[in-house]
Amino acid sequence: MTVPRLFKNGIAVTGLVIIVLYVLIIIVSFFWLPFDPSEMNSQRLLEAPSFTSGHLFGTDEFGRDILSRIMKGTTVSLVISIAATALGASFGILMGIWAGYLGGRWDNGIMRIADVLFSFPSLLLAIFVMAILGENTYNVIIAIGIVYIPQFARISRGSIIALKSNEFVRAARSNGAGRTYILFRHLLPNSMAPIIVQISLSLSVAILLESALSFLGLGVQPPEPSWGNMLSSARKVMMLAPWTAIYPGLAIVTLVLGFNLLGDGLRDILDPRLRNVR
């Protein structure tokens, strides 16, 4: 029933359309780009956007085509955000559901680790991890993933605790089900709603974190384009050639908006308390 309801929710559909658009851009970018994103052209430095030159979004300080670089950067941003969320979600959920289900000493131990991670602001923690691991694309995924672990752990722990006293758990035990079976077959499917919403919102924050890390020079390293390092290099020439900053910025804003809208929409759909408000 959830899928048709998703399409009735305007907010979620808007978000979904934006995300699908970006996915299409990625697919196109594998086969065709307007220009080679790393080809420099000293004759065409900081050219304003125009149809005649073919540089629809203009060129940067090395004469590289900004549209091509944004398209190439979309892959980097989206892949990092999805991989980091997957990493953080899988570890976080595993920790959280076992903590919530076992309770007692286990719960205490696991959640105190999560609390330690939680006590740092996300970006600071990500910078810290990057500083230890070194600057490259894979480490960005690990850094953002680590930032996400405590968030997913908390959410899944909470919903497992709320669910585990349900009568159906006892019924499953009386059927001869073991701990792992009950946890993964009975409890986890019931706690998916808040986790799905969290995944969607985490995808958007991951884009921001990745951009921030790349902007600070800790993330994706030039010449490989990413939205964050494009903004970083645009900083120096922003006043002269505003398009160097505006277009990568717009790309970030719209994709983040897309994930946030989808997340908000999903929350409205999946939260039974809000179901009949509209």
Add this chain to the structure above:
Amino acid sequence: MNNETILQVQGLMTEFRTERGIVNAVNDVSFSLERGKTLGIVGESGSGKSVTNLSILKLIQYPPGRITAGQVIFKGENMFEWSEEEIRTVRGKHISMIFQDPLTSLNPVIKVWYQIAEALRLHHGMSKKEAKAKSIELLKLIGIPDAEQRADNYPHQFSGGMRQRVMIAMALSCDPEILIADEPTTALDVTIQAQILELIKNLSREKSTSVIMITHDLGVVADMCDSVCVMYAGRIVERAAIDDLFYAPQHPYTRGLLDSIPRIDRAGGSRLHTISGAPPNLIDIPPGCPFQPRCEKAMNICSKQSPPEFIINGDASRTAACWLHAKEYNNG
């Protein structure tokens, strides 16, 4: 009929540790169940009926609950000496349970057939296809129309009565030897109650399943059971064959319960009898008989010493835990 004892509970004690003290929910309970027979366990809320039966399968959550003493002998083996894994092979396969509330006892996000087939998959390693076929068969058996389509439904698409039927199908899927029904009809309306009880009766007779029927409804007991244990404050106060209980109750508490049933054949206008007072707090049970403060026939000894179970008329299956039946007090 052979009187083979299939399950024997001896000296069962279960306690719960709470902030206000230790609650002795089950206090030295013993009973036995014969193959193919139905045993009723009656008592008011909080008398320890459910905890007794959860203890049999060790389904008491360790903090706060704990089984402190006793034996559960199933087919000659003491299950309390078994490991959790060994007990798991009995749960749902040899001994299964039906719970009180069919609304919360089914998982809302799992399809009905899958829940019915759960025990089959866990104990017999059936493939999905086989398990589904078997669940459809079971759905037909319990009288769900359009079983093929209904198997793919989720629990919220079923009515309360149908859900309780599904619970029964779940419990009977592996042809257990013992079925523990924990107030299976309390959450249902009266017409559905009758259907559910009939279903349990027929299915258990067909497969000669032994049933432990936990209830607070003496009507259900009269309808279903061969023998009865009456529980009060975590103890069995009276045990009897079904007719003896209704025609010749021996414990003042049982008598009080029977008198509290509205009777259609009694002259109108008289007030309904009630047992005054409330069940004792199980945290600090006073010495003596737990029923003594509410008992109309309380004697001196009742507040001093807890009565043992006295055998009545020389029949070991007929007992009452009341000082009235001790030789020195029993002079008519």
